[in-house]
Amino acid sequence: MLEKIIEKRRSIYNLGKKETLAPEKVVKLVEHCAKHCPTAFNSQSSRVVVLFNKHHEKLWNIALDTIKKIIPAEAFVKTEQKVNSCFKSGYGTILYFEEDNTTKNLQEKFPLYKDNFPIWAEQASGMLQNLIWISLAEKDVGASLQHYNPLINGMVKKEWNIPESWRLIAQMPFGSIEAPADKKDFIPIKERVKIYK
Numbered sequence: 001m002l003e004k005i006i007e008k009r010r011s012i013y014n015l016g017k018k019e020t021l022a023p024e025k026v027v028k029l030v031e032h033c034a035k036h037c038p039t040a041f042n043s044q045s046s047r048v049v050v051l052f053n054k055h056h057e058k059l060w061n062i063a064l065d066t067i068k069k070i071i072p073a074e075a076f077v078k079t080e081q082k083v084n085s086c087f088k089s090g091y092g093t094i095l096y097f098e099e100d101n102t103t104k105n106l107q108e109k110f111p112l113y114k115d116n117f118p119i120w121a122e123q124a125s126g127m128l129q130n131l132i133w134i135s136l137a138e139k140d141v142g143a144s145l146q147h148y149n150p151l152i153n154g155m156v157k158k159e160w161n162i163p164e165s166w167r168l169i170a171q172m173p174f175g176s177i178e179a180p181a182d183k184k185d186f187i188p189i190k191e192r193v194k195i196y197k
Contacts, residue, residue: 005138009130010184012142015090015175021139023052023092026174029139030094033131040120041110045102046128047166049095055160059095059171060088062155063148070151087146090175094132094143095156097166098125125169133172142177145170 021029027050034048051059060083067083068076087093103121107114129145136143149156149168156168 005134009134009137010181011144012177012181013086013144014177014179015086015142015144015173016178017089017091018176019091020176021136021141025139026050026092026136026141029135030132033128033135037124037128037131039124040117041106043102043106043117043121043124045099045121046125047097047099048128048132049097049160049162050092051095051160052092056091056093056173057088058159059093059152059156060084060173062152062159063087066148066151066155086144087171087173089178090142090173092174094172094174096125096129096169096172097162098122098169099163099165100167101165122169129170129172136174140177141174143172143174145172147171 030048030050034046037046039045064080064083067079071079098121103117106117110117133143133145147170149170153168156162157164157166162168
């Protein structure tokens with residue numbers, strides 16, 4: 001069963017606004033994953049913000065406004081089409097953050113592992129992103145993972161009153177699946193996994 005859900009998790013770029021999972025159920029799913037995701041030293045440094053409706057659309061308007069200022073007009077047209085049809089077209093976005101003060105405190109408390117704590121925090125964030133993504137896929141909600149940070153960090157913090165110590169890691173637009181993901185090619189698994197008995 002879990003294997004099939006893992007296979008079902010794909011980057012879905014044709015999102016729609018049909019609420020295939022009610023907002024309160026999305027929130028419950030996110031909270032459950034955030035609570036139970038493993039973290040080094042039980043640091044629990046990952047933070048999540050869930051945006052629906054006008055907040056979701058505002059995020060992608062911020063991204064477009066920011067990008068428009070830094071790329072040529074002819075390139076912006078393609079970017080605008082992608083953002084509007086692949087991300088803004090959904091009904092919500094999950095923002096992933098790391099609470100950097102938690103990592104700094106652990107570095108001070110356990111200097112032997114100082115260099116590892118930022119790495120472990122990033123790994124925990126990746127695990128949380130994957131947990132939520134798989135959980136959404138299991139409920140037939142499409143999603144993809146985007147990285148418009150650090151370009152949008154300042155505006156996001158200002159718009160949603162995000163604490164200064166929260167560092168934006170990724171954005172996950174989600175919504176109804178309007179078209180399946182494209183076929184995916186795989187490197188032969190024997191080239192990626194070695195077994196010794």
